[in-house]
Amino acid sequence: MAVAAAAGTALGWWGVPLGVVAGAVRVSTPFLFVSLGECLTERSGRINLGLEGTLVMGAMTGYGVSYLTGSPWLGVLAAGLVGAVFGATHAAFCSLPRVNDIAIGIALMLFGIGLAFYIGKPLIEPQAAMLPSINLGWWSSVPPLRDALRVNVLFLIGVVLAPALVWGLKNTRWGLILRTAGESADAALALGYSVNLIRLGATMAGGFLAGIGGSFLSLYYPGSWNERLSSGQGITAVALVIFARWDPMLCFWASILFGGAGAFGPALQSVGVTEGYYLFNAAPYILTLLIMIITCSPRRTLTGAPAELSITRS
Amino acid sequence: MAFTRISRRHLLQGTAAIGAAGAIAGLLPGRPAFAGDVVVGFIYVGSRDDYGYNQAHAQGAAALKKVPGVKVVEEENVPETDAVEKTMESMINLDGATLLFPTSFGYYNPHVLKIAAKDPKVRFEHCGGLWTEKDPKNAASYFGYIDEAQYVAGIVAGHTSKTGKLGFVAAKPIPQVLRNINAYTLGAQTANPKITTQVIFTGDWSMPVKEAEAANSLIDQGVDVITCHVDGPKTVVETAARRGIMVTGYHCDQSVLAPKAYLTGAEWNWEGLYPKFGKMFMAGEPIPNFYRGGLKEGLVKVSAYGPAVGEAARKAADDAKAKLMAGGFAIFKGPMTDNKGKMVIASGQAHGQTDPVLERMDYLVEGVVGSTS
Amino acid sequence: MAIAIGDKLAGRAALGDRLRQAAEGVVIPTLALIAAMILFGIFVAVSRVDPLELYAVMYRGAFGTWFSWQNTLTRAAPLILTALCTALPAQLGMVIIGGEGALVMGGLAATAAALALPGAPPLAVQLAMALAGMTAGGLWIALAGGLRHYRGVNETISSLLLVYIAIALLNHLVEGPMRDPASLNKPSTRAIGAANMIGSIPGTDIHWGLVFGIIAAVLAYFLVYRTTFGFAARIAGGNMRAAKVVGLAVGRLVLAMCFLGGAAAGLAGMIEIAAVHGRANGNLAAGLGTTGILVAFLARHNPLAVIPVAVLLGGIGASGGLIQRRLGLPDASVMVLQGIIFLMVLASDALYGRIRFFAPRGG
Structure with missing residues (x-):
């Protein structure tokens, strides 16, 4: 810190860990919401790969509604609702006999992205009202630290949501029903529940959260709508769920890790390390793959994997 | 399910519709769609309203549209693959286009060269390419010395910065980008010889999250004026404004995005060039195959100064602008060392803007923090 | 009787x-x-x-003139090959969505092969390029298959992650170690040389990739439906557990199918280099692999059906420009x-x- 003090406002090499932490908080929110949503969906025994499309639709809708109404929170809500509609569409198609949930997901990803680009053309130029942030760093005298602690409400909601989902899945009747549908469709049926209805609910909830994750991109960080806004955050978040073993709390940590890894490249460059930035930029993907290789095992089914999930059946 | 019923119920109608579509297509005559007018095709690599590279060209296309007797056709988000070859041919074959503006750098070699050789009657005006005598005569390249405008913007930035640290979010370490970073830094150094410019390469012409992350990292390092060279500067401009630092724009005027934080910017002036080219083409006048120009020729311009620009900055910038407009002033002159301490321009040597050596720039000047690989 | x-x-x-x-x-x-x-x-x-006008314009842009047909078929050529990257592993019930990564690796390897053989006769260079491209693409997807079989890593996710990694590798190499210093504003490798380009089918503008694609699809069809290997794969795809019980070498099937799928996409990458770009650069990753996934699913993973579906999607792509220009969509x-x-x-x-x-x- 002596260096930082000497340079006044600059942080020097201390900026790298700070940048990674700040980046983790900034970048992780969309991953967090999508992965929590996908976690719910997958716990009910279905995988929705279409959340990338939902995320992009959410980003566009949130931005558009915020622009038209002047209220970013209405935008967030609208993004969630559009996400829920996409979730319902996914569930409706999947309830048809012999229809593959992974394929429907890929189709909805394409459709969602296409639709968002189609409708969103006139929204690229205008500026919409942004979501506010909460300043948790008022006590610090180091401006970059103060800024790193300027966090968005959605992130805080995500922080609360993750343990709440863990608790809810474990301790509530809804959680039990959801898990039953994911572990054994027959058991759920025997208990008198409609598996399709449960999964409809779970997919809609997942879509709702993914839509909100998208609105974070357009309404807070980076905070604008355009066609390059998502660079695969939605689909990567789906990967994070498997990586996080279908545990909402682990989804939270995985999102933070992923966000931090994404901030590593720019943070290093800001102190003058510019060699091999493409490889640094790919760090999150390499990291995810490596951790999946280390933690997966061919002999037993993944711990925590819902037995009904198509991707984990072998 | 519902949609299967729909598909059955509408089956007959659908078949009829397709039949009708086929019939109409059969009746369409083979002539170009826009008889009488000169058809000019514009091809963009990204979105037309990106507040940046593509928008600057689209504004030029809009200006050309106003010229009587011109019909403009446009296509956006065309990748730099054989897709652009097909787009050019489609504009020629199906729209009757005789003048094309494929506006992305990556279109030139091999795509524009290939189609130009194939369609000698069509004129290809490419932005940024280096046309040489070996290339087809109906192909041509034009570009602006936007580093002149970046030099002026750098002067304003240098006068405004209090921390002595400027930030530059760049896409890739290619000559055009390096030349901008260097000119910006050299301009700033006229105000404060010790000033530094920190560079972050995002590796991509358009990736908003990475650009925002780069801007934030730079601001965390104490940068208080930032600029960029990516296709759409909107993210960098807005991020700077939100974090309370100053910004200079690029490609287009972005002052509406950040009225207080926007100091000035380096802009293209394709609105000036394209109608001129269009009229020359229609009159049958020859357009030079290799066309370059800066502030003096009106190919680039500097945005109007924002409210945060001080009197001294304004004056210094205006002086530099006047010198550049007068001609003969060299931004890149010796002695000049790169940021690794190597002499890149010897003492007493000066590279005028037209010097092709500058189009091959592969170094960052002293004062720039970052490396070219 | x-x-x-x-x-x-x-x-x-x-x-x-x-x-x-x-x-x-x-x-x-x-x-x-x-x-x-x-x-x-x-x-x-x-x-x-007007929908009728739309379909009339689309028809014209995709199939209405000889030029439109060439446009459509040129776009269809790589899609046939990248679709096989999803369709072949799908016989085993695997969902591979990483064709883009295999295409990129294939293109890179093919370029490296050509640059390593200066002065060799064009046919030899082209064969080496195809071989290198197919091997690199094949290994890339076989990696996803191997991780699935031997480590239990989900192949859909890993093949996707491998796309991002392949693109990063491509950009790193063409802007760093493999960069031609003369490629100024468009960082690329050195050119493979005009003599080594594979050119067009005589009388057309359609490059030979279309023929390679069709041959590959037909071969894949015979492999899947007419050989014991294909039969075993389909058995395993129907029920992996039963296949293991019966004693099928599932691991080898997985690796082989993934390798072949990846090799097809790798060949697509080689063709993009040898027929379109002439050198490797960032434009190799243009989404052809991603569209291939769509083609494979629409063809219900039948290698022969991949051909007409690729033509259909190539046609939609070819008409995309015209509906922008004529209808303002x-x-x-x-x-x-x-x-x-x-x-x-x-x-x-x-x-x-x-x-x-x-x-x-x-x-």
Whole structure:
């Protein structure tokens, strides 16, 4: 810190860990919401790969509604609702006999992205009202630290949501029903529940959260709508769920890790390390793959994997 | 399910519709769609309203549209693959286009060269390419010395910065980008010889999250004026404004995005060039195959100064602008060392803007923090 | 005598059933396509574009003139190969969505091979390029398959992550170690040389990639439906556990199918280099692998069906520019239409065996 003090406002090499932490908080929110949503969906025994499309639709809708109404929170809500509609569409198609949930997901990803680009053309130029942030760093005298602690409400909601989902899945009747549908469709049926209805609910909830994750991109960080806004955050978040073993709390940590890894490249460059930035930029993907290789095992089914999930059946 | 019923119920109608579509297509005559007018095709690599590279060209296309007797056709988000070859041919074959503006750098070699050789009657005006005598005569390249405008913007930035640290979010370490970073830094150094410019390469012409992350990292390092060279500067401009630092724009005027934080910017002036080219083409006048120009020729311009620009900055910038407009002033002159301490321009040597050596720039000047690989 | 007549009758019935089955495989996707066109027609009608005019323009852009046909077939060529990258592993029930990564690796390896053989006769260079491209693409996807089989890593996710990694590697190499210093503002490797380019089918502008694609698809079809290897793969795809119990070497099947799929996409990468770009650069990753996934699913992973579906999607791509220019529709219209077609075709899976006309009638 002596260096930082000497340079006044600059942080020097201390900026790298700070940048990674700040980046983790900034970048992780969309991953967090999508992965929590996908976690719910997958716990009910279905995988929705279409959340990338939902995320992009959410980003566009949130931005558009915020622009038209002047209220970013209405935008967030609208993004969630559009996400829920996409979730319902996914569930409706999947309830048809012999229809593959992974394929429907890929189709909805394409459709969602296409639709968002189609409708969103006139929204690229205008500026919409942004979501506010909460300043948790008022006590610090180091401006970059103060800024790193300027966090968005959605992130805080995500922080609360993750343990709440863990608790809810474990301790509530809804959680039990959801898990039953994911572990054994027959058991759920025997208990008198409609598996399709449960999964409809779970997919809609997942879509709702993914839509909100998208609105974070357009309404807070980076905070604008355009066609390059998502660079695969939605689909990567789906990967994070498997990586996080279908545990909402682990989804939270995985999102933070992923966000931090994404901030590593720019943070290093800001102190003058510019060699091999493409490889640094790919760090999150390499990291995810490596951790999946280390933690997966061919002999037993993944711990925590819902037995009904198509991707984990072998 | 519902949609299967729909598909059955509408089956007959659908078949009829397709039949009708086929019939109409059969009746369409083979002539170009826009008889009488000169058809000019514009091809963009990204979105037309990106507040940046593509928008600057689209504004030029809009200006050309106003010229009587011109019909403009446009296509956006065309990748730099054989897709652009097909787009050019489609504009020629199906729209009757005789003048094309494929506006992305990556279109030139091999795509524009290939189609130009194939369609000698069509004129290809490419932005940024280096046309040489070996290339087809109906192909041509034009570009602006936007580093002149970046030099002026750098002067304003240098006068405004209090921390002595400027930030530059760049896409890739290619000559055009390096030349901008260097000119910006050299301009700033006229105000404060010790000033530094920190560079972050995002590796991509358009990736908003990475650009925002780069801007934030730079601001965390104490940068208080930032600029960029990516296709759409909107993210960098807005991020700077939100974090309370100053910004200079690029490609287009972005002052509406950040009225207080926007100091000035380096802009293209394709609105000036394209109608001129269009009229020359229609009159049958020859357009030079290799066309370059800066502030003096009106190919680039500097945005109007924002409210945060001080009197001294304004004056210094205006002086530099006047010198550049007068001609003969060299931004890149010796002695000049790169940021690794190597002499890149010897003492007493000066590279005028037209010097092709500058189009091959592969170094960052002293004062720039970052490396070219 | 009686038996012989019985056989003949049974044969005729079986032939009838097979024809009905084949008809089902054609009629149902066609119905789905028509449903998608109607839905998309309603969609554009909301944007105040006349659907009939839209389809007329699309027809003209995709198939209406000889130029349009060439445009369509040129776009279809790489799609056939990248579709195989998804379709072949799908025989084993695996969902591989990493064709883009295999294409990129294939293109890179093919370029490296060409640059390593300066002065060699063009045919030798081209063969080396194809071999290198197929090997690199094959290994890339086999990696995803191997991780699935030996480590239990989900192949859909890993193949996707490998796409991002491959693109990063491509950019790193063409802007760093493999960069041609003379490639100024478009960082690229050195050119493979005009003599080594594979050129067009005589009399057309369509490069030879189309022929390679069709050959590969036909070979893949025979492999899947006419060999014991393909039979074993399909058994394993039907029920992996049963296949293991029966003693099929599932691991080898997984690796081989993934390798072949990846090799097809790698060949697509080699063709992009040798027929289009002439050198490797960032433009190699242009989304051809991603569209290939769509083609494979629409073809229901049947390697022969991949060919017409690729032509259809190539046609939609070819007409995309024209609907932008003539009707003022956004470029994303193509994606919306593709998405709707995809959804309808998938939903139509529910119709198989439901339409009485196509039901087997037996002897």
